Amino acid sequence: MVTANLVKELREKTGAGMMDCKKVLTETDGDMEKAAELLRERGITKAAKKSSRIAAEGLVTAYVSEDKKIGAVIEVNAETDFVAKNEEFKNFANDLAEQVVKTNPKDVEELLNQKYINAEKTVQEILTDKIATIGENMSIRRFVRFESNGVVEKYIHGEGKIGVLVSLEGGNETLAKDICMQIAAARPEFLNREEVPADRVEKEMEILKAQAMNEGKPAEIAEKMVQGRIGKFYSEICLIDQEYVKDPSMKVSDLLSKNSAKILEFARLEKGEGLEKKEENFAEEVAKQING
Secondary structure, three states, rough: OOHHHHHHHHHHHHHHOHHHHHHHHHHHOOOHHHHHHHHHHHOOHHHHHHHHOOOEEEEEEEEEEEOOEEEEEEEEEEEOHHOOOOOOHHHHHHHHHHHHHHHOOOHHHOOOOOEOOOOOOEHHHHHHHHHHHHHHEEEEEEEEEEOOOOOEEEEOOOOOEEEOOOOOOOHHHHHHHHHHHHHHHHHEEEEEEHHHHHHHHHHHHHHHHHHHOHHHOOOOHOOOOOOOOHHHHHHEEHHHHHOOEEEEEEEEHHHHHHOOOEEEEEEEEOOOOOOOOOOHHHHHHHHHOOOO
């Protein structure tokens, strides 16, 4: 009989996932050594060891349904840029974006536990297989999915460096694509001023006031200067307040008005954003390999 303690022991010994350990223990009638051998044979132990390594490369990709009503953008990471350019890796990421659109998982964990699109294995099992065969740690980091009564459009920049998804009411696909490119280039954090947290605005106003006071302005004049300068702050972080990159004489809000359109929501994912990349001296890395 396969007990929880046996599964735990094998997991600690091999570093393999709980379900993989349970599966091989069941197949070997609880024989720990045979189970560990099975994991090695299937490359699962090898994959588990790789899972501790930092995966900050990879790519961002997206998928939009034919009717332009549902879309998803997803980031899948690997350890090196070389693997990110591998066709097998790219196809895997593209399949995952399509799967998110079609199955609507609530988070990455649910996606991992789903049956992989056009396969009998789960996404987690496919991922584990690819880690073993490709030879690098890989992970599904995050995704965003939109459903819209208007138009959902995507844009991928720099072979997967940046991925953008926009839900637009009114306008057309061309406008939606232009808005996507705006988001990719100008990096807005919020749609409009109402979305900016109050404490973020207060902090910025404090900084602006201190700057004005340091310029030798009296307090009452500094207050007025803050009101004038806060607009620049909004124009940098709020999408509709930004200058339109294709025509800086107008704002994004002007472009939307001109086309009788409204942005419902947007997402911008940048590959490796916020992930710490492991820097290693090449000579040290070679020495490590020689010394085992």
